[in-house]
Amino acid sequence: MSEEIKQEEEKKLTPEQLEANRKKVIDYYKKQSEVLKYQAEYEQHLADIETSRARRMEMIIRQAQMQAGPEDPENPEAPEGEKKERKLKKA
Numbered sequence: 001m002s003e004e005i006k007q008e009e010e011k012k013l014t015p016e017q018l019e020a021n022r023k024k025v026i027d028y029y030k031k032q033s034e035v036l037k038y039q040a041e042y043e044q045h046l047a048d049i050e051t052s053r054a055r056r057m058e059m060i061i062r063q064a065q066m067q068a069g070p071e072d073p074e075n076p077e078a079p080e081g082e083k084k085e086r087k088l089k090k091a
Helices: 002-012 015-068
Strands: none
């Protein structure tokens, strides 16, 4: 029912009033576009920062892996400093 009332009100507006309303809407969107441009720039800066942080963390992880040396293929869970105990074969 409210849609019918709105349509009736629109029919009552003169072409000058419609043009004035149209200009108001256009001005509003122009002002909002300016704000959105700054917001997009801000979001891009945040994304760049997060990308840099991720790359930095990846490099830290790679350095730690290189310093740790290769894993023991027989016992990957053994700490680096421990010596592997030799086992004798049973005959």
